[in-house]
Amino acid sequence: MLKGKHIVLGITGGIAAYKIPYLIRLLVREGADVRVIMTAAARDFVTPLTLATLSKHDVFFHPFNMETGTWNSHVELGQWADLMLFAPLTANTMGKMAHGIADNFLVTAYLSAKCPVMLAPSMDLDMFQHPSTQKNLEILKSFGNKIIDAQAGELASGLSGPGRMEEPEKLFEIIHDFFFQSQELKGKKILVTAGPTHEKIDPVRFLGNHSSGLMGFSLANEAVNRGGNVTLITGPVGNHEIHPTIKRIDVTSATEMLQACRKQISKADILIMAAAVADYTIKNPLSGKLKKRSDLITLELSPTTDILHELKKLKKEDQCFIGFALETDNEMENAKEKLKSKSLDLIVLNSLNEKGAGFGAPTNKVTILTKNGKTIKGNLKSKKEVASDILSAILEYIKSN
Numbered sequence: 001m002l003k004g005k006h007i008v009l010g011i012t013g014g015i016a017a018y019k020i021p022y023l024i025r026l027l028v029r030e031g032a033d034v035r036v037i038m039t040a041a042a043r044d045f046v047t048p049l050t051l052a053t054l055s056k057h058d059v060f061f062h063p064f065n066m067e068t069g070t071w072n073s074h075v076e077l078g079q080w081a082d083l084m085l086f087a088p089l090t091a092n093t094m095g096k097m098a099h100g101i102a103d104n105f106l107v108t109a110y111l112s113a114k115c116p117v118m119l120a121p122s123m124d125l126d127m128f129q130h131p132s133t134q135k136n137l138e139i140l141k142s143f144g145n146k147i148i149d150a151q152a153g154e155l156a157s158g159l160s161g162p163g164r165m166e167e168p169e170k171l172f173e174i175i176h177d178f179f180f181q182s183q184e185l186k187g188k189k190i191l192v193t194a195g196p197t198h199e200k201i202d203p204v205r206f207l208g209n210h211s212s213g214l215m216g217f218s219l220a221n222e223a224v225n226r227g228g229n230v231t232l233i234t235g236p237v238g239n240h241e242i243h244p245t246i247k248r249i250d251v252t253s254a255t256e257m258l259q260a261c262r263k264q265i266s267k268a269d270i271l272i273m274a275a276a277v278a279d280y281t282i283k284n285p286l287s288g289k290l291k292k293r294s295d296l297i298t299l300e301l302s303p304t305t306d307i308l309h310e311l312k313k314l315k316k317e318d319q320c321f322i323g324f325a326l327e328t329d330n331e332m333e334n335a336k337e338k339l340k341s342k343s344l345d346l347i348v349l350n351s352l353n354e355k356g357a358g359f360g361a362p363t364n365k366v367t368i369l370t371k372n373g374k375t376i377k378g379n380l381k382s383k384k385e386v387a388s389d390i391l392s393a394i395l396e397y398i399k400s401n
């Protein structure tokens with residue numbers, strides 16, 4: 001099933017390296033073409049002979065093959081790979097990758113990667129929790145690398161906590177899903193909106209909402225993971241992981257978001273309207289700062305244009321539109337009404353009554369309703385997992401229509 005897939009496995013000097021031969025066996029058995037790179041320290045934990053025998057290819061250590069005098073091109077390896085996985089990844093190599101310290105073959109290959117990169121950190125509890133490790137992880141995430149979270153459990157030192165490399169069977173599953181899922185949105189253009197909008201009161205104040213944008217960013221990243229060509233229109237948000245191939249358009253107000261959506265919509269096959277667009281804007285924003293006064297003041301608000309209502313006028317027959325509904329009361333009823341009135345194919349219902357769901361939280365719990373009457377109820381999950389569920393529901397809907 002992985003026939004023709006080129007996978008580079010980078011192994012660094014952690015005790016979990018002893019588990020990698022089993023991962024190679026699983027990958028090769030499924031037809032994958034695997035090349036292994038090791039750091040010098042990794043050789044203390046697993047032998048190159050084992051890895052070469054299982055992968056059926058020589059293992060890379062140096063830019064030069066000392067015996068034959070030939071040059072091992074990290075650039076070629078970077079272009080050859082469909083996926084690179086670095087597992088186990090030590091704090092040391094993680095630091096080098098985060099800061100571009102290319103003093104070994106493994107890091108030069110990483111810096112030459114033209115494909116998605118996955119990192120599976122593995123180290124002792126204290127090292128894992130150290131701010132420098134966490135900071136490096138954040139940096140590597142911000143470059144678009146996929147982090148395979150270290151698992152909690154018993155560590156080689158005898159300590160217990162997060163730091164264990166994910167098990168080889170699970171790593172295999174993640175790689176398999178990556179290749180399997182990446183085909184589904186190939187050739188499709190996906191337009192995603194995310195975050196809040198800010199409506200200007202005066203030069204220093206705005207009317208906004210608590211949307212963090214994480215749900216929209218997770219949807220955009222997940223769509224790329226499945227092979228989609230993604231444009232993300234986002235309101236003002238903090239730092240989120242974003243895949244480097246995503247075309248990002250930053251906007252501030254509801255009007256700017258409407259204009260950007262209008263421009264992009266004709267190119268999209270799928271629209272996912274995850275932004276929390278303001279329903280009202282300030283009627284007459286002030287050009288100078290509103291001065292403090294002791295009496296009551298009134299801000300006049302005028303309604304914004306409903307973007308989905310506008311876009312439905314431009315909707316082509318083969319386009320699929322997905323909206324969100326954020327509700328506190330009569331949730332299902334209201335979501336069904338929005339599905340209909342906004343001419344949506346699917347609507348994702350967030351309930352503000354659910355703990356850990358909705359705005360600001362890293363997790364979400366949603367119910368997906370489709371135009372053809374299907375209801376998919378989800379559990380409380382990370383927004384990344386929820387994004388994956390939403391995309392699966394969209395793909396299933398498209399297939400069945």
Ligand code: CTP
Binds near residue numbers: 308326
């Ligand atoms: N939406 C939009 N334009 C707006 C407001 C909302 O396109 N001006 C979109 C949102 O992105 C979301 C859907 O409409 O996909 C529903 O948004 P929601 O805030 O739940 O509902 P509203 O239509 O704003 O209605 P209400 O606030 O009364 O529930």
